[in-house]
Amino acid sequence: MSELFVGLMTGTSLDGIDAVIVDLAAEAPKLIASLGAPLSPELRQQLFQLQAPSEDELHLAQIAANSHSRACAEVVLALLKQAGLQTTDIVAIGNHGQTIRHRPELRYTLQIGNHAMLAEYTGITVVGDFRSRDVAAGGQGAPLVPAFHQALFAKPNSNRVVVNIGGIANLSHLAANGDVIGFDSGPGNVLLDAWMLQHNARHYDANGDWAATGTVLPDLLTQMQAEPFFTLPAPKSTGRDLFHLAWLSQHLTGRTDAPADVQATLCELTAWSIATAIKQQGTPDEVYVCGGGVHNAHLMHRLAAYLPRQVQSTQALGVDPDWVEAFAFAWLAQRCILGLTANLPAVTGARGKRVLGAIWPA
Structure with a gap:
């Protein structure tokens, strides 16, 4: 029996949204479908503006988070259509969000994205905010x-x-x-x-x-x-x-x-x-x-x-290099849903293993 999750990633490059559907039922996870979409010039500019302090940035951050979630929802629905799947076929979406500040030395990291809005737009449970628990436990919150x-x-x-x-x-x-x-x-x-x-x-x-x-x-x-x-x-x-x-x-x-x-x-x-x-x-x-x-x-x-x-692409291991990070956030979403720890204290410096993420039910 399949156990399908969506993974979403928008990274530091601000180039676009990567989305995958993966089947995590078996011991070896399987990539079912993938789709990439560029960020609109308007959203890209909003996110670039937030990379540095600016006037009224709390308001600007929330507007950008809403825009980001609408764009993510459009990509998810297009990916489901491409794969011939319904929203009810998906257990949850793992959404990284867009990093606009990363200051673990000050005990915070901030990835914006309106997860409640994404759940509302798609009708699918959303798991997000993966990094903050590790930071709260004294870790870097990255890499995950x-x-x-x-x-x-x-x-x-x-x-x-x-x-x-x-x-x-x-x-x-x-x-x-x-x-x-x-x-x-x-x-x-x-x-x-x-x-x-x-x-x-x-x-x-x-x-x-x-x-x-x-x-x-x-x-x-x-x-x-x-x-x-x-x-x-x-x-x-x-x-x-x-x-x-x-x-x-x-x-x-x-x-x-x-x-x-x-x-x-x-x-x-x-x-x-x-x-x-x-x-x-x-x-x-x-x-x-x-x-x-x-x-x-x-x-x-x-x-x-x-x-x-020799330096090779992960394609040599059977995984397209363009989708590895989005794949990871689908996997992290499953870990959260199951209540399983997902950080590595030896990697992040956290005091111990923690369940990462918060859940917004459909």
Whole structure:
């Protein structure tokens, strides 16, 4: 008998809504259907505006949360139609929401999204607010996907690393003995996308083609590598609160570098920071990548140059790299519905295992 859940993810890149339907009845979860939809220019602008303090931001945040939930509902209903399913076929929606602040050192993280409205629009139970309980227990509230990576990708007698390259990059070290270490390594696409938008009015550097035309600036790279976050021990997590255009501008003060060379250097920074984080935990047997960054051919090439092992997409493990994070939030929703813990204290730093999420019944 099937047990169908919907997973929704809108990440730091603010590029769109990823939605999946997964069957979690069997020991091996199965992806049933998937759909991606870009954020409307209006919603994208609303969410960008909330990445920094502004006047009347409480009001703006609620308006954006409502818009976000309407957009999510439209994607869910379109996905159900595509799959030939009814709302009554779905146990629950796992909705990550949109992160607009992540300050675990101040004991809070904020992902907006009107979960009650999403339940009302779809007629499906919604599970959301996955991160706050871990933060309340002294954890980072991120990354949450290593527990899912362990459930889906761990292999006995093999040391695997799964890297998710979204706006921020995070890693899951799945040790052969069953131990899991996971943390954010630093910027994924967030600086690359911001620089691309500023200079080319496009939201991302397709295939890394623009970065590939530039030359890495060694002195700028060294300067950015000195960011203290990179040497912090795990558990650690980050976001747009640290890595944003103002952070980059500080490093570019007084410089007149060609924009393409800066893009090449940002790409190198992402590849270096991921590879350094991997090697800090020893030499893995296998490295798999998921998230939007997997489509940046230049970034993948530079990452592979730093590592002694072949770097592959999670497609090699039978899971499309575009849907891994949305898949994870469907899995997290099931854990919450069943009252099962879903955080890994060794990853987040929480005082113990906790049931994550809150439930808005249909």
